[in-house]
Amino acid sequence: MQRAQHHICHLIILLVGLASIGAFSTPAAAQRYCAFEKPKFTTRLAMTKTRYIRTKSSRELTDLAGHINSQVGGLGGGEIGFKLDTKFEVREEGGRYCVGLTHAKVIFYGKPEVHIASNFKKGTCEYTAVLGHEQRHIRTMKQFISEKAPDFAHEVKRIARSTRYKIGPIAENQVENAQMDLQEDIIRQVEIYLNSIMPTLATRQAKHDTPKEYAKVFDKCKRWDEKFNSNP
16 A cells, blocks of 8 residues: 655755945845846755565554555555755845845655564565565555656756745845745745646556455465464
């Protein structure tokens, strides 16, 4: 069963203060002072090794999956999301500040993991059957992320062309909020894209969780009831 989570990190604020001589005497002077170049955006795909976890019993996995009328022997899926690293330049003149985004690195990542109920000892027929089923979910997840990586990079390029990248002139106590506002513009747009593609993954994963597919798994072994009811 797929357990995809949407996880977002927005990290690293780098302040670079550049002092200049003079004061904001006219709007034209402020406009020149706040004239930043467009930021550099980069993207990268990151995939961790699959984690195999055996710390939860079938009952605990069933509760985790929210099932009522069935018992869960395993879960396959993990986190899919992005991490945003940003760098800013902050300029000060006459006690007023301008904030400009200079770099943004967006990492599209997947963290696949497989849970196998602790009821099933490693090497048993039931363990192997559950593992085989959950690995199909993992292959689907990895294939999906690799397939969408070029689209993700294209979307980031579109965001780079349209997003706000400078704010000012403002007071010193508004600098941190200005940085957060510029980050949030990027985060919001990337979230919209990720939310638009996740239903496709859910549809693909659902094909592994049909009664027919479950029957194939359970037909491989004969001691399911005993193992499900055992004390892990």
